[in-house]
Amino acid sequence: MTVVIAVLGLGEAGSLIATDLAEAGATVQAYDPRVAAPPGVRNTASDAEACRGASIVLSVNSAADAAEALRDSLPALRPGTIWADLNTATPGLKESLGTLGEGAVRVVDVALMSPVPGRGLHTPMTMSGPAAGELAGVLRGFGASVEVLDGPIGAAATRKLLRSVFYKGMAAAVVEALTAAKAAGLEEWLRGNIRDELIRSNAATLDRLWGGSHKHAVRRREEMAAAAELLGDLGVPARIAQASRDWLDDLVP
Incomplete structure (x- = not known):
């Protein structure tokens, strides 16, 4: 069964990760108001459109946009969707995303632990939150390097900062x-x-x-x-x- 993954934010990190996921066999649909999707990734017109039908969402926009992206996407998300926030942000912001998505999505705090250029999806990641193990299993299947922490949302962000x-x-x-x-x-x-x-x-x-x-x-x-x-x-x-x-x-x- 093909995994559908939404990538929100196509800056340096988002574009490279989206490209690697697509090349590894995932169906990737993405949105960025300023950047077109790379080859192999379906371009969409909004966060909500990118999220429609996805079982995993990778939010790689910015800490300033993280909450708005989740709020705007909630109507299009299926219950139980994993919302992975890859932005460099405070543990408090990551926790607030968990509260915002409670009952609708499962938020996972993801920290990219080294520069993404040259590594893309293979950039070492640290994850925390109740659904971190499930997300890690999926991304490892596409070649990602993931460490799952036994801790709440915000634990990965703490280590990163x-x-x-x-x-x-x-x-x-x-x-x-x-x-x-x-x-x-x-x-x-x-x-x-x-x-x-x-x-x-x-x-x-x-x-x-x-x-x-x-x-x-x-x-x-x-x-x-x-x-x-x-x-x-x-x-x-x-x-x-x-x-x-x-x-x-x-x-x-």
């Missing part, structure tokens, strides 16, 4: 540091330094970062205060440097 604090925070630190280095005429030197540090990192790096920050909080606080002052002199906003200084200040015994 905690991970984002590190990865996006590290990226922001790199951007701030290189922007300041460019202003100082030292961008290539710092790029090489950062590359070398990333290459040398290993399992002990995390313990060193955590333990060193607590043990040397006073000295490092002063170091980051000086770094923030340097960035100010260079005309670069010291957002990460100042936040680091403040965190280290909180760690002082």
